[in-house]
Amino acid sequence: MPSDNELxxxxxxxxxxxxxxxxxxxxxxxxxxxxxxxxxxxxxxDLVQVVFCKILAYRDRYRDKDGTFAVWLFQIARNxxxxxxxxxxxxxNASDVDELEIKSDSDTAxxxxxxxxxxxxxxxxxxxxxxxxxxxxxxxxNGLSYEEIAAIMNCRVGTIKARVFRAMETLRESFRAxxxxx
Amino acid sequence: xxxxxxxxxxxxxxxxxxPSGKExxxxxxLKKKGMNPGRLAEYEKLWDALAEERVPEPSEAMSVRxxxxxxxxxxxxxxxxxxxxxxxxxxxxxxxxxxxxxxxxFSLVVxxxxxxxxxxxxxxxxRLEALNAEMRDMKTAIFLTKMESASASExxxxxxxxxxxxxxxxxxxxxxxxALNSDANANxxxxxxxxxxxxxxxxxxxxxxxxxxxxxxxxxxVLALADVMLALDEKRAAEPFxxxxxxPALYFSVRQRLEETIRKLT
Numbered sequence: 001m002p003s004d005n006e007l008x009x010x011x012x013x014x015x016x017x018x019x020x021x022x023x024x025x026x027x028x029x030x031x032x033x034x035x036x037x038x039x040x041x042x043x044x045x046d047l048v049q050v051v052f053c054k055i056l057a058y059r060d061r062y063r064d065k066d067g068t069f070a071v072w073l074f075q076i077a078r079n080x081x082x083x084x085x086x087x088x089x090x091x092x093n094a095s096d097v098d099e100l101e102i103k104s105d106s107d108t109a110x111x112x113x114x115x116x117x118x119x120x121x122x123x124x125x126x127x128x129x130x131x132x133x134x135x136x137x138x139x140x141x142n143g144l145s146y147e148e149i150a151a152i153m154n155c156r157v158g159t160i161k162a163r164v165f166r167a168m169e170t171l172r173e174s175f176r177a178x179x180x181x182x
Numbered sequence: 183x184x185x186x187x188x189x190x191x192x193x194x195x196x197x198x199x200x201p202s203g204k205e206x207x208x209x210x211x212l213k214k215k216g217m218n219p220g221r222l223a224e225y226e227k228l229w230d231a232l233a234e235e236r237v238p239e240p241s242e243a244m245s246v247r248x249x250x251x252x253x254x255x256x257x258x259x260x261x262x263x264x265x266x267x268x269x270x271x272x273x274x275x276x277x278x279x280x281x282x283x284x285x286x287x288f289s290l291v292v293x294x295x296x297x298x299x300x301x302x303x304x305x306x307x308x309r310l311e312a313l314n315a316e317m318r319d320m321k322t323a324i325f326l327t328k329m330e331s332a333s334a335s336e337x338x339x340x341x342x343x344x345x346x347x348x349x350x351x352x353x354x355x356x357x358x359x360x361a362l363n364s365d366a367n368a369n370x371x372x373x374x375x376x377x378x379x380x381x382x383x384x385x386x387x388x389x390x391x392x393x394x395x396x397x398x399x400x401x402x403x404v405l406a407l408a409d410v411m412l413a414l415d416e417k418r419a420a421e422p423f424x425x426x427x428x429x430p431a432l433y434f435s436v437r438q439r440l441e442e443t444i445r446k447l448t
Contacts, residue, residue, distance in 0.1 A: 016256050023248055031240040042333060045244040049327055052248055056255055057323060121235055139197065140232045146197065158190065165189035168196065168225050175228060 004069035012059045022069070023052055029142050030077055036137045037081060039122070050080045070144060071151045078134070078152065124174040132167035135160060188215050192222070196229045243332040250330055322353055329357050334367040341373040345380065355381070359390040363397045371403055379410050388416060395422040401436045408443040420447045 002010075002018075004025070010018040027048055034044035054076050055062075062072055125133055131153075138144045138152065139160075146164075150157045194200065195208050212222060321343075328340030341361060344354050361374040375394075381387045391410060398404050404426065411419035423440045426432060432440075 016252060019252060020249075023245075023252075027240065027244065027248070031244070032237045035237050036235075041238055041240070045240050045247075046327075046331060046336070048240065048244060049247055049251065049330070053251065053323055053327055056252075057319075117231070118235055121231060136232065140229065141237075145199075146193070158186070161190045161193035162186065164193040164196065168192070168228060171228055171232075172221075172224055 005064040008059070008062050008069050009064070011055070012062060016056065019052065019056065022055075026070075026073060030073070032141055033074070033077060033137055034081060036125075036141055037134065043084065047077070047080050047084055050084070051077050054080065068148065071148050074138060074142070074144070074148075074152045120175065120178045123178060124171050127174045128167050128170055132163055132170070135163045136167050136171075139164060185215075188212065188217060191215075192217075192225060195222075196225060241332065247330040247332070251326065254326065318351065322351060325354055326357060329361065334370055337361065337365065337367065337370045338373055341370060341377050344377055350381070355384070355387065355390075359387075359394070362390075362394050368400050368402055371398075371400070372406060375403070375406055375410065379413075382410075382414055388414065392416060392418045392422065395419060396425065401433055404436060405439055408439055412443055412446055415447070417447050420444045423447075 002021075004022065007018045007021050011022070030048050030051060031044050034047045035041060038044055038047075051073065055073070058076075062069075125136075128136070135149060135153070138149045139146065144152070146157050146160045150160045153160070191208050191212055195205065195212075200208070209222070213219065325340050325343055328336050328343065331337055331340070341358065344350065344358055355378075358374045358378050362371055362378060365371050365374065375391075378387050378391060382391065391407065391414075395404070395407050395411075398407060407419075408423065410416075411423075420443075423444050427437050427440050427444075
């Protein structure tokens with residue numbers, strides 16, 4: 001099984017079909033990242049498409065010595081999402097969309113508690129700053145190391161660790177408050 | 183209580199993947215620093231709960247769109263943006279070392295100054311041309327991405343986007359003709375027709391519009407095409423319209439309009 005770097009090197013050399021292998025491996029993690037950030041499945045799918053178009057368009061800029069493919073991929077993903085956010089402002093109604101999504105998919109009475117908990121968690125996550133939320137998502141859902149996240153966000157590892165701690169502290173406080181008011 | 187070291191230790195503990203014994207050492211350090219074990223347990227519980235949040239599966243359409251875009255890129259030999267820029271940039275010729283590049287650059291500056299002084303500012307003009315070409319490539323890429331969207335409103339906005347003169351090229355024209363002939367949504371087909379009609383001074387567009395007549399099943403599109411053909415006085419349209427009225431299942435009102443169109447065209 002070729003590594004990500006080998007696949008990307010092939011794409012750079014003109015074997016565009018190898019991009020399909022990278023797509024297979026990364027389309028779900030990327031979709032999950034966008035979905036967690038936007039709560040909008042349609043926008044998330046569009047953004048995945050934009051990222052792979054950009055990989056193709058800027059394939060010559062990829063340098064494996066600069067870090068892992070995942071780092072480069074999520075750097076592109078972050079920029080694509082920021083561009084999209086500025087263009088569409090779709091984050092405005094993020095929590096509404098998410099609520100609808102959860103309700104439509106969970107229609108048994110037994111799921112009520114889980115659904116409520118998920119909504120509280122979503123609300124608590126929305127209380128974080130965008131950068132904190134992004135850091136937590138990349139770490140917790142995309143499984144990236146703090147070193148990789150630091151490379152993606154172009155900052156020091158210590159900054160990422162501090163950000164994770166503060167995000168967790170904010171989450172703890174808002175989750176407690178939400179549970180109390182529920 | 184949350185000094186930098188505590189923050190770092192809690193984050194490392196939550197992340198896991200620690201070598202054996204390190205977890206216990208971190209917990210001991212945190213305890214020594216006064217971290218309440220209950221609070222630490224709360225962080226851990228929240229950390230676990232974060233992973234439980236469900237993410238829906240992306241639709242099949244997403245992979246279909248990717249496949250189509252990749253096939254299109256392979257077919258058209260889509261060059262990398264940087265490759266394109268390098269091709270346009272004489273300073274990036276492979277094989278030239280820094281000294282010849284500087285000499286080459288300097289000679290270009292001298293020549294540029296001379297020509298600019300004598301005539302017009304050419305280097306500026308070529309830079310603008312290169313920028314325009316990059317903008318055009320980017321606009322085409324955005325247009326194609328939107329055209330592949332599963333959402334009809336996205337595709338509609340792509341068709342409107344193609345009205346921008348800077349985005350117009352062969353790829354855009356072909357994609358619009360494809361939309362006119364086979365998009366699942368009638369409004370997208372109508373908007374594509376409208377956009378193509380504005381480009382009807384291009385003989386390839388006129389040809390595509392005539393050929394599209396026989397592909398249309400929706401009466402709305404047929405009538406719209408009849409209006410366009412009349413406005414363009416496109417006599418080649420008479421034949422496909424004749425074939426259409428030979429169909430006994432054709433709506434009476436459509437038949438009447440087509441007969442009138444054929445009469446005016448011939």
